[in-house]
Amino acid sequence: MSGKLVEFSALAVRDVDEIIDYYLLEGGERAASDFIQALDNASLQISRHPGAGALRYADILGIPDVRIWPIKRFPHLVFYVEQNTFIDVWRVLHGGRDVPASLTENGIS
Numbered sequence: 001m002s003g004k005l006v007e008f009s010a011l012a013v014r015d016v017d018e019i020i021d022y023y024l025l026e027g028g029e030r031a032a033s034d035f036i037q038a039l040d041n042a043s044l045q046i047s048r049h050p051g052a053g054a055l056r057y058a059d060i061l062g063i064p065d066v067r068i069w070p071i072k073r074f075p076h077l078v079f080y081v082e083q084n085t086f087i088d089v090w091r092v093l094h095g096g097r098d099v100p101a102s103l104t105e106n107g108i109s
Helices: 008-028 027-047 099-105
Strands: 005-008 066-072 076-082 084-093
Touching: 005 008, 005 027, 008 027, 008 084, 027 066, 027 076, 027 084, 066 084, 084 099
Parallel strands: 005 084
Antiparallel strands: 066 076, 076 084
């Protein structure tokens, strides 16, 4: 089953790079590799089932279509919006952070 193309914004790419750097420093190559694999799996699920992500932050942020998808075995969330032809990943953030503040502080997308 094919899905929509998943595109990461510049901020999402920065988020992922920072997360990988953290896991390399704190957990080593295995932890970073496991995170990358889990993110790939999350991206595949989002691609195939974009409407399955939770709308948990949609009302808080005032953005009706923003969805989140948890990255299995990691405390991070993928924030995305389904577009007509692709999935627009805005951010990848630690779920324990003040997410609304993090999104508005550095921009959403």
